[in-house]
Amino acid sequence: MISEFELIRRYFTHRARRAVLGVGDDAALVNVRRGCELVVSTDMLLAGRHFLRDTDARELGHKALAVNLSDMAAMGATPRWATLALALPRADTRWLAAFSRGFMALARRYGVDLIGGDTTRGPLNICVQILGEVPSGMALRRDGARPGDEIWVSGALGDAALALAALQRRTRLEPAELARCAARLRRPQPRIALGLALRGVANSAIDVSDGLLADLGHILECSGVAAEIEFAALPSSTVLRRYLDRRIAREALLAGGDDYELCFTAPRRAREQIVRCGRRAGIAVTRIGRIRTRVRGAPRLIVHAADGTALRLARGGYDHFG
């Protein structure tokens, strides 16, 4: 059977461009640019919880890194380095080759060096740590939203959750529709370029990984503010719009996880600049509401339906221990 060291050498060693010392010592050594803060995040992915058990290994390699890159995007950070800890039921070389292809292709696209890792035998578990850089004081945080800020989201929301519902047979889609939505679920695209463009423009940002209501909720809580959003303004794909009469599609739009779009806030005067940021980053940006002053006793987040009434919200989003 393939040894741990051979496994790392074969699938996960590449020439690190920006590392003093890469994979193969007790630790890696890297230099953080002068004038930059180091940005650190980690995500753990489990079969049956964060991805379906039959997920293609290459797509899983992509997704494991993508969800971490999305955290860098939400901070306005440039991703630089990653570590990968992997528990595998067995050293399946075909699976590993496919997984590393997906992981490494995305790493190369964003200039990320894989500088360390750990492999062990056990129930499939993928833990990635991502390290990035941001000029000091320029990070996009959750606690910067101010009353009067407008709320924006990138891309379209809900397709990933709608695909998941269809794959789990909780709803039905046409095959071509499912294929389009499932691509969002399986190969999320981190909005790195948009995050970088929004530095110095947006007051706060988060990535939509747990659903819009939950993630916008984190901004509101960290910033001590309230918000109103317009259901009719939420950007959605043509597929999702076709099914807006289904409750499951509306929930996907408001509370579906796994979209990995950015939700951010900015003052009104930044409107045109934000549209330019989106254009430069090659992704649509849509205004969906406004930050309000927090009033004790009043709801923190109100969603207005098209007729002006407030929607009743069942569930705030996806909570890993909910």
Place this chain on the structure above:
Amino acid sequence: MISEFELIRRYFTHRARRAVLGVGDDAALVNVRRGCELVVSTDMLLAGRHFLRDTDARELGHKALAVNLSDMAAMGATPRWATLALALPRADTRWLAAFSRGFMALARRYGVDLIGGDTTRGPLNICVQILGEVPSGMALRRDGARPGDEIWVSGALGDAALALAALQRRTRLEPAELARCAARLRRPQPRIALGLALRGVANSAIDVSDGLLADLGHILECSGVAAEIEFAALPSSTVLRRYLDRRIAREALLAGGDDYELCFTAPRRAREQIVRCGRRAGIAVTRIGRIRTRVRGAPRLIVHAADGTALRLARGGYDHFG
């Protein structure tokens, strides 16, 4: 049931001393000192593989951080920040409280800030990433051993493996003996102070996590050299010495993992300085052999028995996919 956010807030949020932004955003922000390289490592621990299933949660919290701190020690780095990703079968508050006590107590002792994490439901899996600092160019690496270097180890070897063998009923120890050895298994002490003292003194270093033969083997391979060590010189506890007639004790000494001592090499002229380093760090240091020039076809590592003959080696140590 306790939510993920409440869980993080209750057990894993402490005021980060050296972080710009700690737990609670998409990522943490920290500043790496000018003139320092960032040192990065990760380890994943699984029940039944890296610890016994009935391991006390507090000891597990200690150990999960300790094995990562040990990587910092082996690099001569000052540990600064950690992230923790945790998969748990259920949100067991008693277990979490104990785990975080063990983890956080060790973090405080070494001034390490827990700056990020992820919790999810799944088979128990603990993934820690550690970040440290080392003055540029000063890290202790695996590839610096030179022919003529003397080989040293800190502390005593083999107690952890002997305890594991006794706990798994592969051998028997007196209760008091087991207690002493098991403490090494359950509460390993990272040799941070020694690693720091050895900067600029040792040519290479590694921590003994997979067993002396395997870990010294990594130094030899990375440095392109060979070595001879004296079995009789290997430092061991009084307990282990009592059982040296047992094959299992000899194997624990040579190939037992989990000791988390340092193995390092240095030129002969550094002898006295190394003894002073050990004294300052409060840990014994013992010379066990010498680095030789690599000769093709000859064994990379020879272990001399007390009578001068070379020992036959069965197994190089612990390999996670062996």
